[in-house]
Amino acid sequence: MDWDALRISLQVAITSTVLATLVGVPFAWWLARARFRGRGLVSALVLAPMVLPPTVLGYYLLLAVGRRSALGAFLESVFSFSFVFSWTGAVLAAFVVSTPFLVRTAQAGFESVDSVYEEAARTLGRSEFSVFLHIALPLARRSVLAGIALALARALGEFGATLMVAGNLPGRTQTMSVAIYDAVIAGRTSDARVLAITLTFVSVGLLVAVGAGAGPWGKRS
Amino acid sequence: MGEALVSLTVDIRVQAGGFLLDTAFISQAASTAILGASGAGKSLTLRTIAGLQSPTSGHIIQGKRTLFSSEARVDIPARRRNIGYLFQDYALFPHLTVIENMAFGLRGCPQSDQRATMVRMVDLLHLHGLEGRLPAGLSGGERQRVALGRALAPHPGLLLLDEPFSALDSPSREALIEEFIMLREAIDIPTVLVTHDVGEAYALAEHLVVMGQGRVLQSGPKRKVFHHPCSPEVARLVGVQNIFNQGHGDKAVVVGVRAGDMEAIPCGTSRSDSNATLTQTVDRGVQLLGRFITTSGIHLLAELDRSLAPDLVLGSKWWVHARQGTSLTWPGVEHALPLT
Numbered sequence: 001m002d003w004d005a006l007r008i009s010l011q012v013a014i015t016s017t018v019l020a021t022l023v024g025v026p027f028a029w030w031l032a033r034a035r036f037r038g039r040g041l042v043s044a045l046v047l048a049p050m051v052l053p054p055t056v057l058g059y060y061l062l063l064a065v066g067r068r069s070a071l072g073a074f075l076e077s078v079f080s081f082s083f084v085f086s087w088t089g090a091v092l093a094a095f096v097v098s099t100p101f102l103v104r105t106a107q108a109g110f111e112s113v114d115s116v117y118e119e120a121a122r123t124l125g126r127s128e129f130s131v132f133l134h135i136a137l138p139l140a141r142r143s144v145l146a147g148i149a150l151a152l153a154r155a156l157g158e159f160g161a162t163l164m165v166a167g168n169l170p171g172r173t174q175t176m177s178v179a180i181y182d183a184v185i186a187g188r189t190s191d192a193r194v195l196a197i198t199l200t201f202v203s204v205g206l207l208v209a210v211g212a213g214a215g216p217w218g219k220r221s
Numbered sequence: 222m223g224e225a226l227v228s229l230t231v232d233i234r235v236q237a238g239g240f241l242l243d244t245a246f247i248s249q250a251a252s253t254a255i256l257g258a259s260g261a262g263k264s265l266t267l268r269t270i271a272g273l274q275s276p277t278s279g280h281i282i283q284g285k286r287t288l289f290s291s292e293a294r295v296d297i298p299a300r301r302r303n304i305g306y307l308f309q310d311y312a313l314f315p316h317l318t319v320i321e322n323m324a325f326g327l328r329g330c331p332q333s334d335q336r337a338t339m340v341r342m343v344d345l346l347h348l349h350g351l352e353g354r355l356p357a358g359l360s361g362g363e364r365q366r367v368a369l370g371r372a373l374a375p376h377p378g379l380l381l382l383d384e385p386f387s388a389l390d391s392p393s394r395e396a397l398i399e400e401f402i403m404l405r406e407a408i409d410i411p412t413v414l415v416t417h418d419v420g421e422a423y424a425l426a427e428h429l430v431v432m433g434q435g436r437v438l439q440s441g442p443k444r445k446v447f448h449h450p451c452s453p454e455v456a457r458l459v460g461v462q463n464i465f466n467q468g469h470g471d472k473a474v475v476v477g478v479r480a481g482d483m484e485a486i487p488c489g490t491s492r493s494d495s496n497a498t499l500t501q502t503v504d505r506g507v508q509l510l511g512r513f514i515t516t517s518g519i520h521l522l523a524e525l526d527r528s529l530a531p532d533l534v535l536g537s538k539w540w541v542h543a544r545q546g547t548s549l550t551w552p553g554v555e556h557a558l559p560l561t
Binding site: 114116117119120121122123124125126127130134135138139 | 271272273298299300301302303304305306308310312314315316325326328329371372375
């Protein structure tokens with residue numbers, strides 16, 4: 001039993017969650033505050049990955065970035081880069097699967113904060129970026145952190161889409177979840193047990209660590 | 222107030238949901254009050270001046286500066302308008318301390334200037350000892366002072382106040398209005414106040430804009446609007462308690478008289494010149510009021526002489542009439558006006 005799978009899992013889940021946070025949190029704020037036609041449709045599209053089976057998502061991702069797709073062919077020929085059978089593919093899969101959890105949770109958090117605070121900050125000369133960073137984010141902090149924790153947990157446990165896009169290459173793309181499946185299929189029950197228990201502790205530990213970061217602020221948000 | 226010549230021109234239409242706001246007024250005064258019942262569009266008007274809501278069409282000009290113009294395609298964002306806003310519930314940032322709240326609008330200023338402004342604000346608003354507190358640990362009056370400090374610290378060109386005293390209970394409210402009048406003299410910034418309270422509007426503004434159902438009903442110098450309301454509707458909003466129909470046909474008019482302009486003289490039960498019956502007394506501290514019903518069935522509210530207080534008997538007969546030259550009249554007939 002080697003620890004490559006754990007390293008790859010953490011590497012993939014953390015990278016994916018950092019990306020999901022950078023993209024998803026501002027997007028969630030925008031979604032909570034924007035008023036336009038089709039807002040309902042955008043919200044529904046964001047949630048789509050939550051209701052689709054991960055293998056279906058993985059299949060669509062292959063269609064989008066696989067070697068036979070226009071984007072995949074372009075990346076391959078110009079940068080010699082491919083998502084397929086690489087750890088970046090696992091990141092892409094985890095990102096798509098986990099970001100909706102973050103957006104949904106953070107959006108609810110932003111919506112529960114009275115927008116009058118943001119208006120007050122605007123009348124005090126602050127830019128939209130500053131309003132987001134100094135008012136919206138601290139006031140919705142608890143929900144945002146909960147969203148990040150959910151996304152991280154989901155990314156860590158991601159299996160279906162990852163297997164479709166990144167494959168199952170031990171030491172390169174084989175994450176914990178995939179390794180457990182591999183061990184069970186191959187009859188290595190003690191390996192599967194150790195992996196499962198390790199993943200359980202790592203997941204719960206990360207959640208507790210993130211939860212501890214939520215201070216007294218935003219208790220009611 | 223200083224002699225700074227200020228002018229505010231608002232001529233806008235706003236379509237917000239099912240509500241249409243169509244408002245126009247010009248104020249040259251250093252202090253303006255927008256008076257109206259709830260739902261009249263007062264707060265929405267204030268929000269458009271601050272740039273928190275864009276009108277559908279029209280223009281807003283403050284001094285020489287066009288803040289909004291649909292024709293010239295100008296819509297200065299709220300953050301560049303340099304307009305202070307005191308929100309109805311103060312909207313103090315709950316995660317920031319008193320000082321952090323008040324310094325929020327000073328970002329980008331040198332540290333030493335920020336410190337000097339904060340020292341001045343703490344002095345001006347009597348916030349000594351509260352600097353490190355969070356808003357949750359402040360009283361209503363303290364919150365209002367912090368919110369004022371926050372709005373005033375960046376030295377805005379205009380200060381907007383949305384029902385600033387409505388969240389406070391009566392005793393602290395009067396004290397705060399007094400305090401605010403003194404503060405305004407010290408800061409010399411033109412103000413626009415939104416209120417549903419006539420007393421507040423009278424105490425705090427020179428120019429009065431009366432609004433109803435999304436429109437301006439009357440706009441002018443305070444005294445003019447108070448003493449010559451242009452319609453029974455405005456009269457009711459500026460506190461004329463007695464409004465009733467008089468005469469018939471071509472001679473029909475609506476008459477308005479303030480309770481303080483009514484004279485009420487008690488008559489013995491045998492006297493024949495009584496025209497009204499006392500139905501209720503209302504003691505408002507400064508004013509002792511009596512409710513009457515006249516022989517022709519009109520309800521009247523009249524201020525009573527305090528010396529009569531021991532002899533007030535409900536059901537007694539009185540002679541009630543408007544003092545010479547105090548009644549307001551408007552042509553036309555107004556139906557079924559309730560007493561306020």
